[in-house]
Amino acid sequence: MGLETLDAQAWEKVWGGIGLLGQGAFTARFLVQWLASERKRETVLPVAFWWFSLAGGLITLTYVIHLGSLSLTLGQGMGLIVYVRNLMLVGKAKRREAKRRERAEAQRTRRIDAPEESAARV
DSSP states (O other): OOGGGOOHHHHHHHHHHHHHHHHHHHHHHHHHHHHHHHHHTSOOOOHHHHHHHHHHHHHHHHHHHHHTOHHHHHHHHHHHHHHHHHHHHHHHHHHHHHHHHHHHHHHHHHHHHHHHHHHHHO
């Protein structure tokens, strides 16, 4: 059975499934956040929270566009900006941390090599 043979009622079931999938991704993000916070015994937002937010937002945006609801479409669209920006900030922080580690390693290497260089000059 191809997509062209689906009737209107079947399509509504497909769209309902898409809506449920989007809501499932949103539910998963809260579970991920809750479990991560329980493990650390403090409130944390793991990166997976933002990825589930983005996935849930995109899927739900697709669904609400299908529904034709301007208010829901705008709401979901605005949320996507926040999710993408937070993922950008996470990536920037990881790059900054990697550079910091590289500089620290380079300094350690220089300190280790320095006595040999001083001894060679004498």
